[in-house]
Amino acid sequence: MNDFFNWSDGNHFIHLPTVCNFFTWYNGRKGNQLIEKRRDRVLCNVDLFDACNIAVCNTLTKYKSDHYPLMLTCNFEKVHFRSRFKFLKMWSLNDDCSRVIKSSWDTMVTSCLCTSWTENLEF
Template sequence: MICWNPQRVSISNIILDSQWITCDVESKQRGDYARVTFVYGHNSPTERIALWSYLSHQQTVNGPCPWMVTGDFNAIMHPSDRNGGDNSWANYMDDFPNCIAKAELMQIKGSGMRFTWHNGRQGDASILKKLDWAFGNHHLLAKWPLAQATFQARVASDHSPMVINLGPRPPRQGARFKFLNHWTKHEGFDRAVQLAWGVRVQGNPINRLTAKLRLLKGYLNNLHKAHRMACIVYVMKMARRLPALRIWAY
């Protein structure tokens, strides 16, 4: 069962099976889009073969888009993902990690409960396992590098609730600083260099050099804006004198 707030997201079903539901999720507020596969793995290793086969072959289908796979896989990735019970590692237990590798999925950073399932018994009969997982492909983690899955304390279920927060998208980086040769001909260039290099900076020689270069960058940007504004004012004055002439300000 999947429930959602229709005022915040729209969901389109892609494929429905007894062990998975794949759908497209789009935010109505920001327009962000991702494909999500919700998993509920069967108890039987034989029945889970269909799940591993589906996920393994979806890499070619969902590879070009942000894709998240999450839910109760009813399987562990490593022997350390369990505490108590039988410690043997059967051959079928390789199917899950092999599937994730073939699907080119990466685990979303997690926090909270280490083991997400408990058999409800105490003492020597107690068994803890990590059966609930959250994965994303390259495109999803590149779009939301701060994504995190939080596994909360168990309440009524024998599984831990899982909350996935994709987090804010990384801020758009501004244009890289470029030195323009014609700045050296601008009035005030020498003064800007003198002001930047005249600031007293503490630290080793490399730190002092980089700090003064950063200061100089600010002075040169201000110098560029001042000359650019002067050019715009000049063009506006010329435009008033020659109203029939079309002039573009850069």
């Protein structure tokens, strides 16, 4: 299993967490004999996150199997929103306004929101 994780990490794949059941396989036994594992996974890369605004992996009801089927749902529709940012003319009259704007435009951004979000996912 470590080889698989090394391969997926080395290729910058992201393991999507499952919604509903964390474990995707069980041995069909009960009590102390029960064994559950997360054997099935959905992997994606940053390009998928850049292309869609929602990517969710759900476990479905298992039927005649010891595995829970996985369903990947992606929404590729562009999200339109109104910016709440307002720039009032009076701000330009303030002596510090030009300095604040210049310093913020000179600040280098090292990651996009999606990258920051995926770095904080727990697996």
